[in-house]
Amino acid sequence: MLIQQLVNGVLLGTTFALIALSFNLVVGALDRLNFALGETAMVSAICAALLVSQADVPFVVAFVLSLLIGAVVAALTYLLSFRFVSPKYHTAPILSSLGVGLVITSLVTRTFGSDQRRVPTVLEDVRFELGPLVVTGDQLIILVVAALLTGLLYVFLNRTTWGTAIRGVSDDADTSGLLGVPVQRVILLTFVLSGALAGASGLLTGLSFHTVSPFTGFETTLTALMVVVLGGLGNITGGVIAALLIGVVETLTVAYVSATFRDLLVFILVAVTLVVRPQGLFTRQSGVAARV
Amino acid sequence: MRRAFTGRRAAVAVVVPLLFVAACGGSDDNSSGGGGGDQSDAGPYKLGLVYSSEGPFANNSATARAGANYAVELINADGGVNGRDLELVEVDARNDPQSLVTAIPKLVSEDGVFAIIAPADSAGCEIACAAAAQLEVPAISPGAGRPGVLEPSRPWSFTLAQPDAANSIPVLSAVVKQEGIKTAAIIYDEANATTKAQNDLYTKVFEDTGVEVVSTTTYTSGDPSFTSQVTSMAAETPDVIALAAGPADAARIAVEVRTQNLDSLLMGTGSLQSGGTEYLNGAGDAAEGTITAAQFNPDNPDQPAADLLAQAREDNDFDVVPLNFSYAFDIVNMIANYLGDNEVEATEDSLADDRQGLLDYLQGETLEGMSGDVKFAEDGTGDRPQLYAVVTDGKFVIQEVDS
Structure with missing residues (x-):
């Protein structure tokens, strides 16, 4: 059972990793936290779940739509909470994006109701049994899609002009601007990418948990925040590893201790990390944490 | 006294002939069944409704809220009680104990409610009913079923549910x-x-x-x-x-x-x-x-439940009438029936006696409604039939226990 629980933990961590990647992209670009990303993931997942379960839209199409919805919502969040706020006021975007998140939740509950929505199984009756280990078809989809998105993001950031521009703005926006990089467009692109990842994360998490609820937005944000703090602000590899670690810790705590202690142990893990290694387990570059 | 408390105000055309069926003991000094004197100048009778839009039993709460509102809508459409409308003063406690503690005194002292429809969940009911009991206001839950949930608040509290x-x-x-x-x-x-x-x-x-x-x-x-x-x-x-x-x-x-x-x-x-x-x-x-x-049969064939359930299904577009909906519906009608039968004025001077009268009424009668027959036990809980349900083709199908 331990091996199965470890696999369950890794799969849970995979869903955390995508939303943490999404968080880290924004931190990298703006040195700011977008507290509406959890709700962005939620609204994308709710819309996609409704399309799949009520309009019989194929999962692949709903998945693409979840990326688009996430991208649009994140772009709107950027315009509402970040674009026109002076960099002098560090807390303003935090409060403003929190507010956007509340508005999104309110709009979703008023439009679609407050019930959780079922995400139908994609590959029914598909199971892979390797001795004591069982992986369902849906779990495999989650793993493959998450790995694919992470890989594509890596390639985009490291092998394309726009990716290089994002990394440049992330390292030093002023110098990038002086070198002719369209900084505002790059930041908008970063938010769009971040929203698309959040949308994907929302639907894949719904697939993993079988349901999506309009009230999970802030909880998702909180989890992502713990992941990025543990992995190191702005560090994409660190974020992935921290997400998997938190997923495994949560799963093993539920299986062998008690569900009541699940969040407590994760909070302790994050708190101890902050005391012993304030920059997180990994650091992308010196000074990022300080700048945030 | 066996009392059908539903028909006069709700589902009038369907149920009127079935009202006030067999008496089975107890005093009968208030069974006029009429609408009482016209008190239309006195303003509406206010009832508190405490629900939670959050927490594990939010859906139970939502259906209870819908049932209470449906009952009020029907009663008011039929001319109200004693010429006065019923008005629900609703509070969303959001599954927060502190909100419950502060909401009840506000309902009583500021809004002046006559009685309170307590939360459908046991945890919420325990807190809300205790707060209401301190103020000597009757509180009735459309679902609380945890053993001992009413102990801190008796005799002022009731639940239509039989404890789990x-x-x-x-x-x-x-x-x-x-x-x-x-x-x-x-x-x-x-x-x-x-x-x-x-x-x-x-x-x-x-x-x-x-x-x-x-x-x-x-x-x-x-x-x-x-x-x-x-x-x-x-x-x-x-x-x-x-x-x-x-x-x-x-x-x-x-x-x-x-x-x-x-x-x-x-x-x-x-x-x-x-x-x-x-x-x-x-x-x-x-x-x-x-x-x-x-403990509740949504396909109850007995009257007046059968007709009330049929009308609720039609009016609310239900496939199946939820338990908390019918319990909350019945609570409103119980209170309305008491107010009407006794021509209760619920003025500042009479409020304490009127509330005490409601307690006596609830404790003494076998009442018939959408949820079937219910008589409150000494501990304030509803006495219900022992049934079980099996989910078949997406529905709970009610069956009798063999032994």
Whole structure:
């Protein structure tokens, strides 16, 4: 059972990793936290779940739509909470994006109701049994899609002009601007990418948990925040590893201790990390944490 | 006295001939059945309605709220009570104990409500009813079923539900024997008083029937993922998985159980049937075969319940009338009937006596309504039939317990 629980933990961590990647992209670009990303993931997942379960839209199409919805919502969040706020006021975007998140939740509950929505199984009756280990078809989809998105993001950031521009703005926006990089467009692109990842994360998490609820937005944000703090602000590899670690810790705590202690142990893990290694387990570059 | 409290104001055309059926003892000094004197200048009768839009039993709360509003709508459309409208003063406690504690005094002192329709969930009811009792205001819950939930607030509180223990223990014990169950797993939220009580209930059922509990696992209400818990239970391959959970959580557990290819029987207490719609919608096919204790028959063939249920289905576009809906509907009608029969004025001077009169009325009568017959026991809980329900083709199908 331990091996199965470890696999369950890794799969849970995979869903955390995508939303943490999404968080880290924004931190990298703006040195700011977008507290509406959890709700962005939620609204994308709710819309996609409704399309799949009520309009019989194929999962692949709903998945693409979840990326688009996430991208649009994140772009709107950027315009509402970040674009026109002076960099002098560090807390303003935090409060403003929190507010956007509340508005999104309110709009979703008023439009679609407050019930959780079922995400139908994609590959029914598909199971892979390797001795004591069982992986369902849906779990495999989650793993493959998450790995694919992470890989594509890596390639985009490291092998394309726009990716290089994002990394440049992330390292030093002023110098990038002086070198002719369209900084505002790059930041908008970063938010769009971040929203698309959040949308994907929302639907894949719904697939993993079988349901999506309009009230999970802030909880998702909180989890992502713990992941990025543990992995190191702005560090994409660190974020992935921290997400998997938190997923495994949560799963093993539920299986062998008690569900009541699940969040407590994760909070302790994050708190101890902050005391012993304030920059997180990994650091992308010196000074990022300080700048945030 | 057996009293049908529904027809005069609700479902008038359908039910009027069925009103005020056989008397069966008790005083009968207030059975005029008329609408009472015209007090239309006195303003509406106000009733408090406390619900929670959040928490594990939010859906039960929502259906109860809908039932109360439906009753008020029908009564007011039929001319109100004593020429006065009924008005619900609603408070959303959002599953927050502090909100409950502050909401009740406000309802009583600022809004001047005559009585309170308490939260449908036991945890909320316990707090709200205790606060109402301190102010000597009657509070009636359309669903609280945890044993002892009314103890701190008697004699001012009632619940239309029979406690889970009184109803579910004998019913589930019979089901366990009937199904030949040998091993069981229990899943519950140890931080939630209601699901903890359900865990105790299951433990008692399995002890009494000689069933071995092979796995006990916990969750936190609202947990999105139950993969870890179900993996732990699956390792023991229990004959039955006992769900100590609100309907939304139970639905996610059911889906995960079937996803992991576990064919254990799923079992719930009466509260799972009461939140049945959310469970069925959330779990889909995974809910098929689930067995729960039941105390409410949404297809009750007896009058006046049958006609009231039919009208509620038509008016509210229900496939099945939810338990909390019918209980809340009945509560409003009970109070309305008391107000009408006694021509209660509920003025500042008479309020204390009027509220005491409501207590006596509730404690003394066998009342008939949408939810069937109910007589309140000495501890304020409803005395209900012992039934069980099996999810078949996406619906709870009510059956009689064999023994």
